[in-house]
Amino acid sequence: MILLQVQSTxxxxxxxxxxxxxxxxxxxxxxxxxxxxxxxxxxxxxQEMEEEQQKILLNASIRWQEEERQRIAADLHDDAGPLLATxxxxxxxxxxxxxxxxxxxxxxxxxxxxxxxxxxxRNISHSLMPPTLKxxxxxxxxxxxxxxxxxxxxxxxSSRFHDYRQRLRPEQELxxxxxxxxxxxxxxxxxxxxxxxVTQNYNEDKFxxxxxxxxxxxxxADFERLNKSALGLGLKNIQSRAKVLQAKIEFERxxxxxxxxxxxxxxxxxxxMMSN
Numbered sequence: 001m002i003l004l005q006v007q008s009t010x011x012x013x014x015x016x017x018x019x020x021x022x023x024x025x026x027x028x029x030x031x032x033x034x035x036x037x038x039x040x041x042x043x044x045x046x047q048e049m050e051e052e053q054q055k056i057l058l059n060a061s062i063r064w065q066e067e068e069r070q071r072i073a074a075d076l077h078d079d080a081g082p083l084l085a086t087x088x089x090x091x092x093x094x095x096x097x098x099x100x101x102x103x104x105x106x107x108x109x110x111x112x113x114x115x116x117x118x119x120x121x122r123n124i125s126h127s128l129m130p131p132t133l134k135x136x137x138x139x140x141x142x143x144x145x146x147x148x149x150x151x152x153x154x155x156x157x158s159s160r161f162h163d164y165r166q167r168l169r170p171e172q173e174l175x176x177x178x179x180x181x182x183x184x185x186x187x188x189x190x191x192x193x194x195x196x197x198v199t200q201n202y203n204e205d206k207f208x209x210x211x212x213x214x215x216x217x218x219x220x221a222d223f224e225r226l227n228k229s230a231l232g233l234g235l236k237n238i239q240s241r242a243k244v245l246q247a248k249i250e251f252e253r254x255x256x257x258x259x260x261x262x263x264x265x266x267x268x269x270x271x272x273m274m275s276n
Contacts, residue, residue: 072124079120087113129174138173139164142180142198149196155188156195163202168268175241176209176266179249182238183211183262191215191260202268209264217260223251 090110095103133141139161149157167173180198187193193215201208218226226235242249247266254261 076121076124080117083113083117083120087117130177133173133177134170137164137167138177139200141173141177145181145184146196146198149184149188155193157184157197158195159198159200161200164200168207168266172245172266172268175245176264179238179241179245179264180209180211182234182241186234187211187213187215187217191217205268207266207268209266211262211264212259214259217253218251219253220251223249 087110090106090113095106098106130141130144132144142159142161146157146159149155168176184196187196191213193213195212195214197212199210199212223235223239227239238249242264245266247264249265250263252261252263253259
């Protein structure tokens, strides 16, 4: 009799316990499914954001290239075109019918105009590939740039390359130089700095450029925010070039809050080096 009472008491307990465990298992499975769906949804959103960022950088690079083409076309059309047209006027078919003095003067004038055109085209070529960079390397080109800035007397600009014993590939040097130029231009235009200083060094398989200035600057959060907006084309150009270099770029404010620093970290292990 007592055994029957115990069995009748334990059966509901076992039933409720089994149902509880089953509900707990079902709840755990449902939680895992919803969690996985949330993770997948987050990963898709992150992928979409990365794709959008890539589109922004690609568009910035395309716009920069198009602006360069338009600038070159405008220089050639507005400056070189009229010069050559004027030289042609001096060397027209009537020149052979003119007296000797007039002929000599016309030829001299045409020569002067052609010399000016050659210099103009040379200047355009130099803006595409600075001769100092091409012939002597990144260190000389940066030193030359900063000497010109410092010579203005407005900003104290200096650069120091600690161990640039071997040159990077020319395309690498050009991209790094363009990044430095863009950073310096932004500082000169927007920061009201009294000094700009650039340093270079190696650390194992990394090539570092660090730029310091004491004016108004931005942090990494500002840089990323501006890159996602329609503003800051210059910053997008910097980011697109850094991407081609497979480099990291970091904007930060010194803990002392006395200056801002930009660090460009370029991996060089996969790049063939050039001997100086």
